[in-house]
Amino acid sequence: MLEAQNLTLGPIQNLTHTWPAGVSWVCGDEGTGKTTLLRLLAGEVQPTGGSVATPQGGVFWMNVQDAAHNATQVQACWDALRVHYPNWHDALLKDLASALQMNEHRLKQLHMLSTGSRRKVMVIAALASGAAVTLMDQPFGGLDLASIRVIKEVLREAADHPSRAWLVADYEAPSDLRLANVLDLNGST
Secondary structure (H helix, E strand, C coil): CEEEEEEEECCEEEEEEEECCEEEEEECCCCCCHHHHHHHHHCCCCCCEEEEECCCCCEECCCCCCHHHCCCEHHHHHHHHHCCCCCCCHHHHHHHHHHCCCHHHCCCEHHHCCHHHHHHHHHHHHHHCCCCEEEEECCCCCCCHHHHHHHHHHHHHHCCCCCCEEEEEECCCCCCCCCCEEEECCCCC
16 A cells, blocks of 8 residues: 655654555654654655655645645635545535534634644545545544544544555554554654
C-alpha cells in the first residue's frame, strides 16, 4: 500500500516501513515526528534522504490548522477538495457533517471555528475523500466524546477495507480499534 524506504527528515531518521490496507496508527510522544512523517508521506515536504512509494488512488492530507485556510468557508473547503478525489463520497460527507454537528457551520470561515470544529472539517473531508491512503493527524484532539465515537465507528468499518489504508497519528494507539499496523516512534527516533 504505502511504503517508506530509509526516510529521513528532522526527527524521522532512516525509517523503513510499510502500511497495509485497513487502519494503522503512528504513535509517539511530542516531538517524535508524527506530523513530520505524515507530511512526508503526503509529499507536502521532501525528505533529506529516502523515498515514499504511494499507491494509485491518491493520498489525502490536510492541515486545517494552517493559517492559509483561515478565510476559507467550510463548504468551500470541502468543495475544493472534492475535485481532487475522484472517489469522493458525498453521502458520507453529508452523514458525517450531520453526526458531527457541522451543518450549521458550513458557511463559516475556518478562523471562526473552535479548534475542535476545525479538526472536524479535516476529519470529515479525510473520511469522505475516497483516497487510497488517508492520513489524519490527531483526529480526536479538541473533540467531545460523542464526536470521537462517531469517528471511531467509521474507523471500525474502515478496518476491514481490502484496498484502502487509513493512517492515524496520535500520542498512543487506541485499544478499542482493530489496527492493521502500529508504528511507535518513541523508540525509533
